[in-house]
Amino acid sequence: MKYLNNSSLIQKYNIPGPRYTSYPTVPFWNKEGIKKEDWLETIKHSFNESNTEEGISLYLHMPYCENLCTFCACHKHITKRHSVEDEYIDTLLKEWKLYIDILEEKPSLREIHLGGGTPTFFSSENLKRLINGLFEHATRYEVYDFSFEAHPNDTTKEQLQTLFDLGFKRTSFGIQDYDPVVQQAINRIQPYENVKRVNDWAREIGYESISHDIIFGLPHQTKESIVNTIEQTVKQRPDRIAYYSYAHVPWIKGVGQRGFDENDLPKDEYKRELYELGKKLFFEAGYEEIGMDHFALPTDKMHKAMVEKKLHRNFMGYTAGKTKLMIGLGMSSISDSWYSFAQNEKRVEDYVNRVNAGELPIFRGHLLTEEDLIVRQHILNLMCNLETSWEEASMKLSNIDEILERLKEMNEDGLIEIYENKLVVKESSRMFVRNVCMAFDLHLAKSMPQSRIFSMTI
Numbered sequence: 001m002k003y004l005n006n007s008s009l010i011q012k013y014n015i016p017g018p019r020y021t022s023y024p025t026v027p028f029w030n031k032e033g034i035k036k037e038d039w040l041e042t043i044k045h046s047f048n049e050s051n052t053e054e055g056i057s058l059y060l061h062m063p064y065c066e067n068l069c070t071f072c073a074c075h076k077h078i079t080k081r082h083s084v085e086d087e088y089i090d091t092l093l094k095e096w097k098l099y100i101d102i103l104e105e106k107p108s109l110r111e112i113h114l115g116g117g118t119p120t121f122f123s124s125e126n127l128k129r130l131i132n133g134l135f136e137h138a139t140r141y142e143v144y145d146f147s148f149e150a151h152p153n154d155t156t157k158e159q160l161q162t163l164f165d166l167g168f169k170r171t172s173f174g175i176q177d178y179d180p181v182v183q184q185a186i187n188r189i190q191p192y193e194n195v196k197r198v199n200d201w202a203r204e205i206g207y208e209s210i211s212h213d214i215i216f217g218l219p220h221q222t223k224e225s226i227v228n229t230i231e232q233t234v235k236q237r238p239d240r241i242a243y244y245s246y247a248h249v250p251w252i253k254g255v256g257q258r259g260f261d262e263n264d265l266p267k268d269e270y271k272r273e274l275y276e277l278g279k280k281l282f283f284e285a286g287y288e289e290i291g292m293d294h295f296a297l298p299t300d301k302m303h304k305a306m307v308e309k310k311l312h313r314n315f316m317g318y319t320a321g322k323t324k325l326m327i328g329l330g331m332s333s334i335s336d337s338w339y340s341f342a343q344n345e346k347r348v349e350d351y352v353n354r355v356n357a358g359e360l361p362i363f364r365g366h367l368l369t370e371e372d373l374i375v376r377q378h379i380l381n382l383m384c385n386l387e388t389s390w391e392e393a394s395m396k397l398s399n400i401d402e403i404l405e406r407l408k409e410m411n412e413d414g415l416i417e418i419y420e421n422k423l424v425v426k427e428s429s430r431m432f433v434r435n436v437c438m439a440f441d442l443h444l445a446k447s448m449p450q451s452r453i454f455s456m457t458i
């Protein structure tokens with residue numbers, strides 16, 4: 001058999017595809033949404049099954065940012081008016097109370113993640129009011145993992161200390177790139193000193209895990225600039241590094257991807273070389289690769305989770321732990337009861353108005369079928385462990401032959417190994433894992449979207 005070279009493989013497999021932070025992926029959720037009764041029944045069921053045994057997770061979306069970074073695909077609201085903070089915190093706490101009234105005992109919080117937008121847009125007092133407000137109705141699970149995203153330009157030592165005192169031991173800083181030309185193009189001027197300052201404070205305070213987000217594939221990035229960005233990163237020894245592929249999704253309303261055009265972006269193969277170069281430098285610096293886009297020091301919890309095959313993936317990306325129930329609070333947040341998904345209103349005003357009217361502010365959702373649940377587990381296995389098996393009765397799918405047929409070419413191209421009841425993605429083909437998952441995606445197989453809704457897989 002003659003295998004294609006790397007560059008031909010990239011050309012062949014670099015197609016639009018989901019990032020599989022959920023299955024079914026959001027565009028394939030039920031068009032009619034989820035009935036309120038179904039949502040309530042599934043969260044109650046999931047809560048009763050898991051609250052005592054493993055605890056539950058909370059994701060809180062903190063949407064505000066002071067400035068627009070023009071590469072950003074997150075749900076955010078740009079404002080310099082900090083007077084918006086109070087009402088938003090009040091609304092999050094009211095939404096939490098709506099859930100408390102539904103659940104039959106006190107939630108035991110195992111994971112809390114503050115994501116954004118920019119959680120550090122909020123003052124220390126407001127962050128404290130929020131976390132203390134949550135615990136008025138909840139207890140802390142015996143082992144817990146509380147984390148937040150922080151913007152190096154606006155994070156103060158006081159905020160880091162306040163969150164640490166409230167139990168947050170993990171933080172991630174958005175770096176993206178240190179090159180001035182790239183920073184100019186993405187409208188994010190953030191000198192090395194700003195990052196070093198917050199990184200040093202976090203270490204001094206005692207944070208157990210610090211992560212840095214870096215993106216490859218940004219406008220004007222070159223091999224020289226990425227080498228420099230990575231050198232600046234590894235010398236600060238973050239415990240984890242998210243090395244994201246730039247998702248260029250200008251067709252999604254409101255992302256604001258501008259300030260550069262497609263010609264300024266590194267082309268497919270060059271982009272992949274930036275990834276390979278980064279990977280080599282991270283390895284040389286002692287980091288190991290986790291899942292699809294993360295690197296971690298062997299001392300970090302995420303590395304341990306990978307070794308023990310306990311890595312999980314949800315709307316936040318890879319996580320070291322899994323709870324059956326994750327309640328998402330805040331504008332655009334997605335909740336996951338394992339049996340169903342629900343997403344909140346995507347505009348702050350709509351979110352606030354609905355919560356103030358005493359309603360759960362959900363605007364779409366999906367009730368998973370038996371088949372969805374099995375496929376979801378296969379996709380999780382592939383994304384987290386690069387292998388899956390249908391040996392056990394609970395993992396069998398009636399359409400496995402059809403799935404294997406879709407994988408035939410990838411098998412012939414030497415990317416995967418197929419055994420009688422098992423499939424393994426070769427370590428060297430890690431970059432194609434999204435393509436392998438697409439073969440299992442039964443919703444995608446039924447109706448491939450006509451317009452662009454996904455970023456490129458590689």
Ligand SMILES: C[S@@+](CC[C@H](N)C(=O)[O-])C[C@H]1O[C@@H](n2cnc3c(N)ncnc32)[C@H](O)[C@@H]1O
Pocket residue numbers: 065071072073074115116117118119149150151152173174175176213214215244245246247248249
């Ligand atoms: C909510 S932001 C991080 C917190 C804070 N707002 C900041 O910018 O520092 C989450 C991360 O998503 C990543 N991100 C945002 N838009 C992206 C895109 N279009 N492609 C790839 N990664 C992206 C960035 O690495 C960013 O740090």
Ligand code: SF4
Pocket residue numbers: 064065067068069072073074076116117118151174
């Ligand atoms: S990258 Fe962070 S700070 Fe910039 S717009 Fe996105 S969420 Fe806001």
